[in-house]
Amino acid sequence: MNYHRRKVLKVGLVSLIGISLLNTKTFSFFKKDDIALKTIGKNSYLVDGWVISKNDLNKREFS
Amino acid sequence: MIIDFNNDSHKNTNEYDYCISGAGAAGIALALRLAESGKRVALFEGGDREYSQVSQDIYKGKVTEQNPYWLDLYRLRFLGGTTNHWAGRCRPFVEYDFEEKQINDLPGWPISFEEMNRFLPQAKSILELEEIDTFKIVENTHIESEYFEPDVSASSSIRFRDRFSEELERHSNVDLYLNANLVDIQLEEDLSTIKHFVIQNYNQKKQSFTAPHYIIAMGAIENARILLNCDSQISSGIGNQTNMVGKCFMEHLNIRLGEFVSNKASWGESQSMQFMTTPKLAKEMNTGLSNITFGTVRQIKAYGRTAEIKALFNKLSCQLGVSEHLQFLYEHDCIGEGVISTLCEQFPFKDSKLALIDEKDSFGLRRVELDWHLSQNDIDSIRNMSIAIAEEFAENNLGRVKLSSFITDSSQKIEISGHAHQMGTTRMSASEEFGVVDVNCKVHQTNNLYIAGSSVFSTGGAVNPTMPLLQLTYRLAEHLTSIS
Numbered sequence: 001m002n003y004h005r006r007k008v009l010k011v012g013l014v015s016l017i018g019i020s021l022l023n024t025k026t027f028s029f030f031k032k033d034d035i036a037l038k039t040i041g042k043n044s045y046l047v048d049g050w051v052i053s054k055n056d057l058n059k060r061e062f063s
Numbered sequence: 064m065i066i067d068f069n070n071d072s073h074k075n076t077n078e079y080d081y082c083i084s085g086a087g088a089a090g091i092a093l094a095l096r097l098a099e100s101g102k103r104v105a106l107f108e109g110g111d112r113e114y115s116q117v118s119q120d121i122y123k124g125k126v127t128e129q130n131p132y133w134l135d136l137y138r139l140r141f142l143g144g145t146t147n148h149w150a151g152r153c154r155p156f157v158e159y160d161f162e163e164k165q166i167n168d169l170p171g172w173p174i175s176f177e178e179m180n181r182f183l184p185q186a187k188s189i190l191e192l193e194e195i196d197t198f199k200i201v202e203n204t205h206i207e208s209e210y211f212e213p214d215v216s217a218s219s220s221i222r223f224r225d226r227f228s229e230e231l232e233r234h235s236n237v238d239l240y241l242n243a244n245l246v247d248i249q250l251e252e253d254l255s256t257i258k259h260f261v262i263q264n265y266n267q268k269k270q271s272f273t274a275p276h277y278i279i280a281m282g283a284i285e286n287a288r289i290l291l292n293c294d295s296q297i298s299s300g301i302g303n304q305t306n307m308v309g310k311c312f313m314e315h316l317n318i319r320l321g322e323f324v325s326n327k328a329s330w331g332e333s334q335s336m337q338f339m340t341t342p343k344l345a346k347e348m349n350t351g352l353s354n355i356t357f358g359t360v361r362q363i364k365a366y367g368r369t370a371e372i373k374a375l376f377n378k379l380s381c382q383l384g385v386s387e388h389l390q391f392l393y394e395h396d397c398i399g400e401g402v403i404s405t406l407c408e409q410f411p412f413k414d415s416k417l418a419l420i421d422e423k424d425s426f427g428l429r430r431v432e433l434d435w436h437l438s439q440n441d442i443d444s445i446r447n448m449s450i451a452i453a454e455e456f457a458e459n460n461l462g463r464v465k466l467s468s469f470i471t472d473s474s475q476k477i478e479i480s481g482h483a484h485q486m487g488t489t490r491m492s493a494s495e496e497f498g499v500v501d502v503n504c505k506v507h508q509t510n511n512l513y514i515a516g517s518s519v520f521s522t523g524g525a526v527n528p529t530m531p532l533l534q535l536t537y538r539l540a541e542h543l544t545s546i547s
């Protein structure tokens with residue numbers, strides 16, 4: 001039992017630290033939801049140098 | 064008759080109706096047309112029948128650090144001129160080129176599109192392109208854009224030296240002098256009428272040639288250089304009282320706009336697509352016109368200096384089977400599937416200019432320094448056009464474009480190179496305030512000196528210059544025969 005309790009505590013502690021670090025943005029690069037989108041033309045956007053259209057924004061991969 | 068000026072002296076040097084300096088496309092076309100009308104023509108070519116370093120070195124000059132350029136490499140200085148190595152792409156100007164506009168405080172063309180078009184059949188004829196009805200070959204009907212249209216230019220295989228040497232040799236009205244360099248233009252006392260051309264060979268022999276009319280057709284750099292060098296009677300040079308000789312040097316801008324990936328469903332089996340931007344785009348986005356090529360890696364590998372390296376990789380991969388990695392490198396050396404290159408219009412701009420320097424050529428003429436300069440209008444034009452093209456590319460689902468960082472980041476300098484299309488240094492303008500030649504290609508402030516070639520272009524458009532310069536040459540021939 002002691003072994004399992006220690007393991008649960010260890011995993012819990014590591015998870016807590018991990019969540020805390022993510023919340024303080026230390027490891028924010030793990031998060032996929034902050035793609036920089038810049039308006040560049042009338043109906044277009046710039047994503048990492050690529051020019052995409054308004055229609056592209058309706059697709060899952062860019063939303 | 065063809066005369067080697069290095070060996071023969073010509074005794075009777077005042078028997079001609081016209082003296083033309085420069086036997087490239089414009090000079091040869093003009094000489095033959097004038098000779099057809101029964102007039103006697105002296106045609107002077109600074110080079111020989113073949114390339115020689117001593118002649119080519121005359122083109123050497125300096126270039127400011129603004130943008131790199133190679134004055135002595137792009138053009139060829141021997142009989143036939145640069146047609147000896149041109150790719151032959153031909154297209155006339157479009158109507159929009161001649162619409163009234165004021166850019167960088169300079170007016171556009173003082174002649175109409177219709178006037179220019181009157182001479183298209185003659186230009187097509189000498190280039191053996193009579194069968195071409197349209198220069199817009201629309202193959203890719205799936206593209207529906209108001210901003211650009213698919214385009215394929217016609218191509219001429221004519222090398223003027225090879226095509227016309229025999230005709231020049233046997234024509235009784237033309238004397239073609241080889242190794243005959245124009246080193247001075249002397250004026251009468253009125254300082255407006257040309258008295259004679261001073262022609263020099265490579266053995267220091269000089270001779271003066273006299274005629275009622277004189278034409279320089281030596282290319283955009285050399286036309287301006289000789290006018291500036293002829294300062295013994297007018298300190299600023301001939302035709303330069305308003306300080307416009309050498310100003311407004313223009314090129315067709317070759318810019319690597321970025322890379323692209325294509326949508327195979329739209330693209331089909333095409334290895335490249337070439338587009339002309341439309342006047343609608345130019346008007347709405349304040350851009351010049353442009354010819355844009357999307358070339359896939361497969362096509363690109365056939366060109367440029369990387370071709371040899373790629374061929375070596377390919378050979379190693381195929382023959383030795385040594386590595387899949389080599390094959391991978393061979394096929395994928397760009398981001399995406401290809402690169403975008405351009406032939407963009409550069410607007411006339413006084414700060415883009417030639418000026419004489421102290422260094423002299425072997426004839427004692429001062430060389431030039433080129434300060435090839437983009438205006439803010441050019442920079443805005445390039446950025447606006449690039450974004451519009453990339454946007455249309457995405458909206459038409461042709462693929463997606465990744466723009467170069469110097470396009471999207473206005474703090475970066477736009478990287479440009481030229482197409483060896485030198486234009487505008489003796490531009491045409493109704494007023495001498497804004498140009499060097501008048502609507503008839505006659506140098507303002509002179510009575511009998513004319514200029515043929517792309518140096519008279521008021522604006523450069525986005526088409527290869529040979530077809531339009533030949534149209535203007537035939538227009539000049541018509542004018543000259545009408546007044547004499």
